[in-house]
Amino acid sequence: MPPRVDREKCDGCKAEEEPLCAQICPGDLMVLGENKKAYCRAARDCWDCMSCTKVCPVGAIETRAPYQLGYHVAKLIPMMGTNTITWTCIDINGKVERFRYKNRTT
Amino acid sequence: MSKPVPKIALFIWDPGERLARGLDLEALLQKFSKAKGVARAEVIADPWSAAWFASIKEDLAAGRIDRILWVGHFTPQQMKILQGELQPAGLNTFLHHWCDLEEQGILLAGIDQGVRNRKVLALLEMALARTRLLEPLEPLELPASExxxxxxxxxxxxxxxxxxxxxxxxxxxxxxxxxxxxxxxxxxxxxxxxxxxxxxxxxxxxxxxxxxxxxxxxxxxxxxxxxxxxxxxxxxxxxxxxxxxxxxxxxxxxxxxxxxxxxxxxxxxxxxxxxxxxxxxxxxxxxxxxxxxxxxxxxxxxxxxxxxxxxxxxxxxxxxxxxxxxxxxxxxxxxxxxxxxGWDPYPLDRVAEFGYGRHPRMISNLEMETLLGAELQRPAPDFLGSGLREVGFIQCAGSRDERHLKYCSAVCCAVTLKQALTFKELAPEANCYVFFMDMRCPGFNEELYRRARDQGVIFIRERPTSVKIDETTGKLNIRVKDPILERPVRVDLDLLVLAGGMAPAEGTPDLARVLNLPQNQYGFFESHQQCHPEESQRTGIFVGGCAREPMNVSQSIESAHLAAMKALKFLQGSVIIEPTYPVVDKTRCDQCKRCVEECPFGSFGFDEKSFPTPDLARCRQCGNCMGVCPLGVISLRHHTIKQTAAQVEALNPAFMGEGEPVILAFLCANDAYPAARAAVDQGLPVPPNVISIKVPCAGSVNNALVADALSFGIDGVLIAGCRDDQCHYVRGSQLVQKRSGDLGEKLRTMMLEPARVRFESLEIRESQRYVDLLQAYIEDLKAMGANPFKI
Known part of the structure; x- marks a missing residue:
């Protein structure tokens, strides 16, 4: 499922030409609309990699988790620490699971 | 790339055996002498003894130790002496870490001994984690013009x-x-x-x-x-x-x-x-x-x-x-x-009720100055001969008015008194009337007020709502009700002076653009009235006189001198930069420019590859860039994200035991930290549940650190900074509140209580409130239950 951008929260990364989600998306799918809010321009091409969700500095992007994890429309929410990622998965029955990982990139 | 293992000397100083009464220091030494990186651990009897100093210097010279973790209460003066003593022996002043156990409330009465012992372990682990990551730093010296x-x-x-x-x-x-x-x-x-x-x-x-x-x-x-x-x-x-x-x-x-x-x-x-x-x-x-x-x-x-x-x-x-x-x-x-x-007069034609410009004998106070000036130059001044017998002054024409200047222009009362006195001196038989709201003559200017009354200037505490021009006599008719005599007053004036206010000089908006200098709500260049009145929000640009605020001549001269005094720092041929400046990790920065946008002092520019680069001379080292960076790749040296993250990771949230929440408090060094510190010193019942980390500004706390704390099982994270309008760095508190709000929203989606993360503003003497809010916070956290990430 493609990322959904909360228009209230998205600030288009302020004065930037290319917001962080657009910079990080491996498929080059995120773009800024005319209202200076980001959106996913080709929902069907999204791989659910969640890079945009993780990088968004104001937490405006949500990815509905794909099938295996918690069935459609489960939520999978990352929270980025300095060198950890904490995942919260809420499945369709409202069951919450949480995982913490050390980030390998730092 | 592996870094060499640090060689830490851990010194516990316990004068009066205050710590020893509550803690088993020997057992602590035993435990921590085996900790990673600890090369020497001891309880020092007297840090000022020459023999002891000699032994440290020997260890430093031999390379057996390369940094010191001091445990105990040291005053800033004592820290400075120890740093200064050991610097010649090769120990950089930034390779000291000070861990004050008392400040964390270890010795407060009524704490369970088990909690006390475990909390000390947690605190020392945290202190060691930071000490391992300390780096030697030297100030920078940049060439400067004189x-x-x-x-x-x-x-x-x-x-x-x-x-x-x-x-x-x-x-x-x-x-x-x-x-x-x-x-x-x-x-x-x-x-x-x-x-x-x-x-x-x-x-x-x-x-x-x-x-x-x-x-x-x-x-x-x-x-x-x-x-x-x-x-x-x-x-x-x-x-x-x-x-x-x-x-x-x-x-x-x-x-x-x-x-x-x-x-x-x-x-x-x-x-x-x-x-x-x-x-x-x-x-x-x-x-x-x-x-x-x-x-x-x-x-x-x-x-x-x-x-x-x-x-x-x-x-x-x-x-x-x-x-x-x-x-x-x-x-x-x-x-x-x-x-x-400086300033320009507020355009009086906007104050429509008096009708400035309708009649030649209705003039502004600045025009009155020139009129008096010219008259004083004449060999035989003769106002009466010119038909000026009845003169009125209307105070606050356009000042202290919601529709015009909302502020008091500070000088007009004294100016009117001066003008009335001068007029009376030149034409003693003339009548002067002053229509006013309040006479504001602070300090010795009261003398002018008294003299004006002695000279027979008539003061009427009521301002006319309009001025009527009598076409036949050419006089200006004013009708008001005197509130003291409770009867109508009619005066027909030959000359009416409107005491207009001070507005920022006409060219101020243009200059603001050229200098990239923020104006305050009234258009003046004012940024932090109490602590740094002379400073603008741009380092190296100073403001004096009425460009800052309406003021009189002597205050203008004083304020400009104060500004020059502060500016001297940049006029010495070189500028010394404290080594705790921000550094951007360009290998990980993705040029989002948020730091550039949010730096309260506009100190970020771009290098040739468009990476944000702070102008170190402009930077005030508040660390808001560090707090705001979405990737956490900006760090103030000596307060790096890595150092703080290591401390957070080292904090074992189990120290309070089952059912008791643990709070990590990031305290702004300016107001919140001294307030918390004083709470302990005054023996207030600071709950043992809280462990604090001092930060340069609340705005320097990155959300990633808060996320770390929560994901390591800490139940609540408090960020305490100055009140919005009191932030020493202008916007730090505002910025962090916005970010905490964003994080709270995210916690809600994660099925965590947003109230686990809190921003509180604390004034420097609000120690009792600090304790109260902690107690309330703990009650709330207990109601929420343990952080689900707690292991």
Missing amino acids: AMLIIGAGVAGIHTAASLAELGKRVYLVEKESGVGGKVALLSRFYPRLCDPHCGLQHALDRLHASQLVEFHTLATVMSLEGGPGNFAARIQKRPRYVNEQRCNGCGVCTGVCPVKVPGAPGDRDVFPQAGASPQPDRKAIHPAFPLAFPPAYVIDREDCLAGCRECEQVCPAQAVELNQTPEEQVLNVGAVLVTT
Whole structure:
């Protein structure tokens, strides 16, 4: 499922030409609309990699988790620490699971 | 790449055995002497003994230890002494870490001994984690110019230029008018001594003449300002004077032949029946500099010249007239900038109810100054002969008014008293009426008020809602109800003075743009009135006089001097930068520019590859860039994200035991930390559940650190900073509140309680409130239950 951008929260990364989600998306799918809010321009091409969700500095992007994890429309929410990622998965029955990982990139 | 293992010396200092009463120090030493990186651990008996010092120095020299973790309570003075003593032995001052257990509430009464023991372990683990990551740092020394740019050559600018020149600093005075002096040159008298302001101006100019270091640029405007503190490059544009400044000696032959007569302000008004007493007299197209005939060179208003006329050029004995001059640009290299652009009168025609401009005998207080000034110059002043017998003053015309200037212009009361007294002195039989809301004469100015009453000036505490012009008599009729006598008052005035207020100088918005200098809600360049009144929100740019706030002449001079005093730091030929400046990790930065946007002091620029780069001289080291960076790749040195993250990771949230929440508090070093510290010192019941980390500003706390804390099982994260309007770095508290809000939203989606993360503002003496809010917080956290990430 493609990322959904909360228009209230998205600030288009302020004065930037290319917001962080657009910079990080491996498929080059995120773009800024005319209202200076980001959106996913080709929902069907999204791989659910969640890079945009993780990088968004104001937490405006949500990815509905794909099938295996918690069935459609489960939520999978990352929270980025300095060198950890904490995942919260809420499945369709409202069951919450949480995982913490050390980030390998730092 | 693996770093060499640090060699930490862990010293516990426990004078009076305060710690030993509650803790088993020997057991602690036993445990921590085996911790990673600890090379030496001991309880020190006397840190001031020579023998002990010698042993540390020996260890340092032999490379057995390379950093020290001090455990115990050290005063700032003691820290400085220890750092200073060990520096010559090769220990960088930044390789010390101070862990004050008492400050974390370890010794407070009523704490369970098990909790106490476990909390000490947690605190020491945290301290060690940070100590391992300490780096040796040296201050930077950047080359700097020794010159100062002063914008605005009014009374504040001139006096300050003179003082700076006496200190041996080069000063460039940039003035948009043809002459110096500013508004003060237009005044008749100074209060409270009722002396001539030209005397003070002349005195300052004489001081300037004595120096070779001051350069005047009249008819000049600042077009751009590049660079940073210590090394500004100001590009100024000089409008043509059409007279060579070096050659002209001010003989005035040219004005004799000039055929153009320009009527002086205020145009056709006949307030001044006597010839030659007009406030700004008629002048020729070529005339002396204005407002003060300094520099002595004349100036030509080319737009007033007759086409093809070259009379002045032909007659000038010094051949100084140069009608072909064009605008010139010049770049001035300076270390700091002082803005003394002063004020302009608030346009009184906007105060419609009085009808300024409808009648020639309704004038502003500034026009009254020139009228009095001219009259004082006359050999036999005769106001009564001119038909000025009844004179009224309306105070606060446009000031303290929701529709106009919301503030008090600070000087108008005293100005009116001065004008009424002067008028009475020149025409004792005349009647002066003052219509006012409140008379504000702080300090010794009360004397003026008393004298005015003694002299028979009539004060009426009511301002007219309108002024009627009697067409037959030409008088200005005022009808009010005197609230004290409780009866109507009718006065028919020959002259009405409106005490108009001070607005920021006309060119202020343009200058704000050129200097990238924020204006406050009233348009003045004011940023932090209590702590740093002279500072602007741009390091290296200082503000003095009425450009900052309405004030009187002596306060203007004082404030500009204060600003110059602070600016001296950037005029020493080099600027010393504390080594705790921010560093951007360019390998991980993705150029999102958020730091550039949110730095309260505009200190970020871009390098040649478009990476954000702080101008270190401009930076105030508040760390808001570190807090705001979405990727956490900006760090203040010595307060790096990694160091703090290591501390957070080392915090074992199990120390409180089952059912008791643990709070990590990030405390702003300015207000919240001293408040918390005082709470412990006063023996207030600070809950043991909290562990605090001191940060330079609440705004420097990155959300990633809060996320870390939560994901390691800490139940609540408190960020405490100054109140919004008290933040020492202007916007830190605001920025962190916004971010905590964002994080709270995210927690909600994660099925975590947003209230686990809190921002609180604390004033420096709110120790009791700190304790109260912690207790309430703990109750809330208990109600929420343990953090689900707690293992």
